[in-house]
Amino acid sequence: xxxxxxxxxxxxxxxxxxxxxxxxxxxxxxxxxxxxxxxxxxxxxxxxxxxxxxxxxxxxxxxxxxxxxxxxxxxxxxxxxxxxxxxxxxxxxxxxxxxxxxxxxxxxxxxxxxxxxxxxxxxxxxxxxxxxxxxxxxxxxxxxxxxxxxxxxxxxxxxxxxxxxxxxxxxxxxxxxxxxxxxxx
Amino acid sequence: xxxxxxxxxxxxxxxxxxxxxxxxxxxxxxxxxxxxxxxxxxxxxxxxxxxxxxxxxxxxxxxxxxxxxxxxxxxxxxxxxxxxxxxxxxxxxxxxxxxxxxxxxxxxxxxxxxxxxxxxxxxxxxxxxxxxxxxxxxxxxxxxxxxxxxxxxxxxxxxxxxxxxxxxxxxxxxxxxxxxxxxxxxxxxxxxxxxxxxxxxxxxxxxxxxxxxxxxxxxxxxx
Amino acid sequence: xxxxxxxxxxxxxxxxxxxxxxxxxxxxxxxxxxxxxxxxxxxxxxxxxxxxxxxxxxxxxxxxxxxxxxxxxxxxxxxxxxxxxxxxxxxxxxxxxxxxxxxxxxxxxxxxxxxxxxxxxxxxxxxxxxxxxxxxxxxxxxxxxxxxxxxxxxxxxxxxxxxxxxxxxxxxxxxxxxxxxxxxxxxxxxxxxxxxxxxxxxxxxxxxx
Numbered sequence: 323x324x325x326x327x328x329x330x331x332x333x334x335x336x337x338x339x340x341x342x343x344x345x346x347x348x349x350x351x352x353x354x355x356x357x358x359x360x361x362x363x364x365x366x367x368x369x370x371x372x373x374x375x376x377x378x379x380x381x382x383x384x385x386x387x388x389x390x391x392x393x394x395x396x397x398x399x400x401x402x403x404x405x406x407x408x409x410x411x412x413x414x415x416x417x418x419x420x421x422x423x424x425x426x427x428x429x430x431x432x433x434x435x436x437x438x439x440x441x442x443x444x445x446x447x448x449x450x451x452x453x454x455x456x457x458x459x460x461x462x463x464x465x466x467x468x469x470x471x472x473x474x475x476x477x478x479x480x481x482x483x484x485x486x487x488x489x490x491x492x493x494x495x496x497x498x499x500x501x502x503x504x505x506x507x
Numbered sequence: 508x509x510x511x512x513x514x515x516x517x518x519x520x521x522x523x524x525x526x527x528x529x530x531x532x533x534x535x536x537x538x539x540x541x542x543x544x545x546x547x548x549x550x551x552x553x554x555x556x557x558x559x560x561x562x563x564x565x566x567x568x569x570x571x572x573x574x575x576x577x578x579x580x581x582x583x584x585x586x587x588x589x590x591x592x593x594x595x596x597x598x599x600x601x602x603x604x605x606x607x608x609x610x611x612x613x614x615x616x617x618x619x620x621x622x623x624x625x626x627x628x629x630x631x632x633x634x635x636x637x638x639x640x641x642x643x644x645x646x647x648x649x650x651x652x653x654x655x656x657x658x659x660x661x662x663x664x665x666x667x668x669x670x671x672x673x674x675x676x677x678x679x680x681x682x683x684x685x686x687x688x689x690x691x692x693x694x695x696x697x698x699x700x701x702x703x704x705x706x707x708x709x710x711x712x713x714x715x716x717x718x719x720x721x722x723x724x725x726x727x728x729x730x
Numbered sequence: 731x732x733x734x735x736x737x738x739x740x741x742x743x744x745x746x747x748x749x750x751x752x753x754x755x756x757x758x759x760x761x762x763x764x765x766x767x768x769x770x771x772x773x774x775x776x777x778x779x780x781x782x783x784x785x786x787x788x789x790x791x792x793x794x795x796x797x798x799x800x801x802x803x804x805x806x807x808x809x810x811x812x813x814x815x816x817x818x819x820x821x822x823x824x825x826x827x828x829x830x831x832x833x834x835x836x837x838x839x840x841x842x843x844x845x846x847x848x849x850x851x852x853x854x855x856x857x858x859x860x861x862x863x864x865x866x867x868x869x870x871x872x873x874x875x876x877x878x879x880x881x882x883x884x885x886x887x888x889x890x891x892x893x894x895x896x897x898x899x900x901x902x903x904x905x906x907x908x909x910x911x912x913x914x915x916x917x918x919x920x921x922x923x924x925x926x927x928x929x930x931x932x933x934x935x936x937x938x939x
Contacts, residue, residue: 671919679897
């Protein structure tokens with residue numbers, strides 16, 4: 323369930339979606355450089371997902387496939403998934419894909435995202451554990467937000483384990499814990 | 508107390524896993540007399556010099572620190588057994604040997620607090636480190652292919668507490684992603700968007716928010 | 731240690747050979763692992779608190795009557811360990827309450843202890859007042875809700891626990907998680923979606939790790 327206050331979710335919904343207006347609309351200034359406040363039917367603009375969604379529901383606009391899910395990206399991901407710089411295409415690639423799929427009627431999106439994630443996830447895993455304390459590799463700069471989270475999850479639990487193993491004073495009692503609850507000081 | 512975790516990251520800290528391991532029973536040989544201890548966590552003793560008895564690891568370590576006993580390393584920590592386990596771990600790509608659930612923590616605590624009670628400690632330590640490394644490596648390898656199983660669950664047979672804890676944040680997240688992308692919600696459904704939405708109320712008073720909001724407001728008026 | 735745990739968490743049956751401390755440890759582990767707040771173990775906590783008080787008195791007596799310091803310090807450690815478990819158990823529950831206060835107040839209040847109920851009411855009232863005073867009351871009336879974005883919608887602004895979280899768990903007897911195409915073997919650890927095993931966790935048939 324999406325969390326209303328989830329900052330990632332909020333930013334994700336700011337992703338631009340290409341839309342085509344199905345109706346002419348008055349009193350709207352979509353393009354600041356335009357001289358009129360009028361949008362013709364057939365106009366193509368990019369709107370943030372949250373806005374495009376509302377207009378889509380009202381059948382004012384029709385959504386197009388965003389560039390990050392176009393045919394070329396799909397081919398590239400299919401050829402060598404781990405080498406594609408998804409971060410620059412869409413930081414919220416997977417989340418955006420999940421949201422947009424039903425709206426653009428893309429039935430293959432799920433399996434496409436899944437197979438992209440699968441190939442890339444293996445790379446992340448290998449890097450995360452091997453490069454535990456070395457400088458982040460080029461791979462990192464290619465990762466989407468979720469992939470980065472995944473990488474960091476793996477790294478931080480490995481680091482936490484190493485820290486535990488090296489040890490240190492165990493179970494030091496905070497001075498407040500030693501006091502008896504009943505003592506009335 | 509130290510070592511509490513942020514619940515959103517990993518569930519248990521290394522110290523908390525160790526805390527659980529400290530309740531495992533070990534055999535000690537006291538060098539003094541002491542009455543039975545009737546504790547919250549159980550009854551132990553009585554203690555007589557040279558008479559072996561079972562106590563939880565934390566109690567054993569506490570007595571050991573004060574020079575009141577020696578600790579008998581558990582049988583699985585013998586060189587013969589560890590050598591056999593290491594070979595078997597190396598022989599099998601997939602299966603894990605059966606070790607105590609807390610073998611990492613127990614051995615680590617004994618190395619730290621009772622080094623003089625472990626015969627051939629250098630050998631034992633290096634065997635356990637090797638076993639742990641081989642197993643960790645195997646865990647990683649198996650993770651790389653785990654989506655071939657049903658992606659909605661993964662069996663982690665014979666993994667130890669520390670190993671499970673180590674992979675938990677990563678595996679949990681990855682599985683969630685697998686699950687999400689394989690979910691039926693991705694088939695077309697115009698009401699699928701359940702997140703934050705602006706409401707389409709009429710007569711919304713003027714508020715200077717941002718460009719998109721104004722555009723939206725005007726549009727909903729225009730319709 | 732964790733083999734052969736019984737499901738009778740709160741029954742206090744006399745045949746149960748486990749100590750209350752072991753039951754508390756199990757409750758603590760479940761609470762830490764579960765994404766949502768579980769049923770408060772009221773009977774168990776009551777017994778543990780009594781035992782802690784008794785033990786505190788005993789340790790005090792020992793100290794006063796000159797029992798050897800080693801014995802006293804060992805009892806003190808036992809006490810410290812139990813108190814750690816109890817405090818951590820309370821703390822993780824409070825964290826969940828703070829995180830999901832509105833959801834818990836409206837849907838899971840029966841899972842709380844009396845004190846937690848008071849706490850959740852206070853939390854909700856304070857947060858709501860704060861949000862209203864600082865922002866919401868300045869907004870048009872249709873935007874003033876803390877809970878929903880529009881009047882005809884469900885409470886879509888309320889943070890809820892994520893039940894699709896994957897948890898590590900184990901069953902004592904073969905168990906088929908809900909909506910999952912496989913059977914869980916006994917005494918083997920699995921990563922499974924919490925939602926699929928929630929019912930069994932509540933019934934004490936599946937243990938979280």
